[in-house]
Amino acid sequence: MQVSLRRLVLASLVVVSALAGTAVEAKKSVDETATVAVSALPPEAQQTHRLIRNGGPFPYGKDGSVFGNRERVLPRRARGYYREYTVPTPGARNRGARRIVCGGGQPTQPEACYYSDDHYASFKLIAQ
Structure with a gap:
């Protein structure tokens, strides 16, 4: 159970990081x-x-x-x-x-x- 929780946390961090990168990219300016x-x-x-x-x-x-x-x-x-x-x-x-x-x-x-x-x-x- 502890291994599954770690995987879930790790997967969540990956998703949040990916979304944060997208948000930064969308707000780039000239x-x-x-x-x-x-x-x-x-x-x-x-x-x-x-x-x-x-x-x-x-x-x-x-x-x-x-x-x-x-x-x-x-x-x-x-x-x-x-x-x-x-x-x-x-x-x-x-x-x-x-x-x-x-x-x-x-x-x-x-x-x-x-x-x-x-x-x-x-x-x-x-x-x-």
């Missing part, structure tokens, strides 16, 4: 030191960045829509602060995984823009 210059972005991202600053026209209907930041990778802000834009992926038959997400009061003058090439799993701050 690494503010991970920046990318506009000139270092892929050409399609540079073009999307120009379109954002000029107010369009955008090639995809979802461009300029509110980005909810459900993954909580970007800094927390009020709903409506972030907007997302598609960065075309050559050869992709859909919108692909590349995005620019910008935040601020005016869409054409964002306070900060972030580039993701892995569909919001990670972001790099675009140096202005």
Whole structure:
């Protein structure tokens, strides 16, 4: 009986540790030191960045829509602060995984823009 109790405690610790690791991972935020210059972005991202600053026209209907930041990778802000834009992926038959997400009061003058090439799993701050 004592051996079974030890196994149960050990198994519980393993589960708690695994859940704690998941919780920490889910709350990761953008690494503010991970920046990318506009000139270092892929050409399609540079073009999307120009379109954002000029107010369009955008090639995809979802461009300029509110980005909810459900993954909580970007800094927390009020709903409506972030907007997302598609960065075309050559050869992709859909919108692909590349995005620019910008935040601020005016869409054409964002306070900060972030580039993701892995569909919001990670972001790099675009140096202005």
